[in-house]
Amino acid sequence: MEIGISTFVETTPDPETGEVITHAQRLREVVEEIILADQVGLDVFGVGEHHREDFAASSPAVLLAGAATQTKRIRLTSAVTVLSSDDPVRVFQDFATLDGMSNGRAEIMAGRGSFIESFPLFGYDLQDYNELFDEKLELLLKICESEKVTWRGGHRPAIKNRGVYPRPVQNPLPVWVGSGGNPESVIRAGQLGLPLVLAIIGGRPLQFAPLVQLYKKAAAQAGHDISKLPVASHSHGFIADSTEKAADKFFPSTQQVMNVIGRERGWGHYDRSSFDAARSFEGALYVGDPERVAEKIIYLRKNVGITRFMMHVPLGTMPHDDVMRAIELLGTEVAPRVREEVSTWEKNQK
Numbered sequence: 001m002e003i004g005i006s007t008f009v010e011t012t013p014d015p016e017t018g019e020v021i022t023h024a025q026r027l028r029e030v031v032e033e034i035i036l037a038d039q040v041g042l043d044v045f046g047v048g049e050h051h052r053e054d055f056a057a058s059s060p061a062v063l064l065a066g067a068a069t070q071t072k073r074i075r076l077t078s079a080v081t082v083l084s085s086d087d088p089v090r091v092f093q094d095f096a097t098l099d100g101m102s103n104g105r106a107e108i109m110a111g112r113g114s115f116i117e118s119f120p121l122f123g124y125d126l127q128d129y130n131e132l133f134d135e136k137l138e139l140l141l142k143i144c145e146s147e148k149v150t151w152r153g154g155h156r157p158a159i160k161n162r163g164v165y166p167r168p169v170q171n172p173l174p175v176w177v178g179s180g181g182n183p184e185s186v187i188r189a190g191q192l193g194l195p196l197v198l199a200i201i202g203g204r205p206l207q208f209a210p211l212v213q214l215y216k217k218a219a220a221q222a223g224h225d226i227s228k229l230p231v232a233s234h235s236h237g238f239i240a241d242s243t244e245k246a247a248d249k250f251f252p253s254t255q256q257v258m259n260v261i262g263r264e265r266g267w268g269h270y271d272r273s274s275f276d277a278a279r280s281f282e283g284a285l286y287v288g289d290p291e292r293v294a295e296k297i298i299y300l301r302k303n304v305g306i307t308r309f310m311m312h313v314p315l316g317t318m319p320h321d322d323v324m325r326a327i328e329l330l331g332t333e334v335a336p337r338v339r340e341e342v343s344t345w346e347k348n349q350k
Helices: 023-039 060-068 088-101 126-145 183-192 205-221 243-265 272-278 290-304 320-349
Strands: 002-007 044-047 075-078 106-111 148-151 159-163 175-179 196-199 231-239 286-288 308-312
Touching: 002 023, 002 320, 023 044, 023 060, 023 320, 044 060, 044 308, 060 075, 060 088, 060 106, 088 106, 088 126, 106 126, 126 148, 126 175, 126 183, 175 183, 183 196, 183 205, 196 205, 205 231, 205 290, 231 243, 231 290, 231 320, 243 272, 243 286, 286 290, 290 308, 290 320, 308 320
Parallel strands: 002 044, 002 308, 044 075, 075 106, 106 175, 175 196, 196 231, 231 286, 231 308
Antiparallel strands: 148 159
């Protein structure tokens, strides 16, 4: 069971003061967060790609490289790379470079993207949303498999026996598929034999169990060894010394972000009752003291089949010291409890 952090490097207005942190300052803070995550023994740190004013990480590989040479064991991944609007050759080159700088700790999490700002920015038509992803994923996997590539598609110039460099330390460079829970996307990941990441950010996490089974069934039918295919969750959360303190600290920025995005997408108003329901034991928010959060992660592992848990923190703008404390608690108190309990449970299953 792997435990880690993901961030979108938000630069939203502070919910109390209204002040907005600069992109440069938030980027430097995230490097500090990655270094701390490595020091406290977390397994992975992910940075999501966005192209709008309230997110600072348009280039996750560059940001992760800023921490690569200052860390020793933590894996460094995008969360996600919006592959549909990017060039797979360049994506591979960026992450192969990161892999070299980190001595084999880079990963790519490829997704279609729930935010669509990158499509008009880079000149892509949203009508080609799904076709672009399928085609570019095919090319990315070809580059990962072979130094010399010959390929032809409908949305990018063909490649004829060209080498793509640098080559990564890992062979092949790991590519995960990020999904919001669409059955077709999890089946596709299973058929390709690629690790799966589910964005479990609403509803009841147990509702994702059938999707994990669907993924494994598709993988098995395609001839892949499902015991070697990890499944990750990306879930909002926050940890403090007490559950009440964690909830009170995490709610203001969460409400602000959820209502901003909600207005864009036609969601209902997000209030404290919505928040409290989501942080119940059956809910999708992992907010509380270390014991509470550990119990929920263990429950997710046993009942959904998640083998990597990535806590998305912060959600919106929060004091950097609070975020650092949450990362410290996740690494020093939550992760050891989860690993010990899951290890014992897995032994009893055999």
